[in-house]
Amino acid sequence: MEGILYKNLLQQGSSQKCIQGEDGRFFTLREFEIEGGYKASRNWKQSVRCLGWPLKFLIQKGFLQNPPRSRRKRTQQSDSSISIDPYPENSNECDMCCQGGMIYCCDTCSRSYHQDCHISHIDPKSNPWSCLNCRTKDMWQSCGKKQPLHQESEVLQMQMKPEQQLGRSAV
Incomplete structure (x- = not known):
């Protein structure tokens, strides 16, 4: 199309x-x-x-502006008020517990999470926000084949970069 x-x-x-x-x-x-x-x-x-x-x-690359969006959704509606899901591209259920409620939507994929269900802290002010699955996938893709292979003992002695640590956002 x-x-x-x-x-x-x-x-x-x-x-x-x-x-x-x-x-x-x-x-x-x-x-x-x-x-x-x-x-x-x-x-x-x-x-x-x-x-x-x-x-x-x-x-x-900065050719297009990332469109703004709210990551919070109300999935349970009262009969007296009708609300439209502003972000139908994301799931209305938490990817971990499969329950609705106040959830945060990943800007990279269609997954959504409760604050307490996502492994690392979700910063509601972070825009855009990517879930741990997407951050991990991006990290693996950025490493590619250009990373040298190391012995296990060498890997255990290496310092982790900030973007490789759980709970931190890669910039």
């Missing part, structure tokens, strides 16, 4: 209808991902591409 991405609308938030399809309809990033046949992906930053580049890459 092809469309036009409006950067000014994207800057208003990830739940904003910011992509105009070839038929003239507007879509959110998640809706565009689903319409394009990538429903199972649940990660628009990887599956939606601009000139062949994933949006995640364009955001990381």
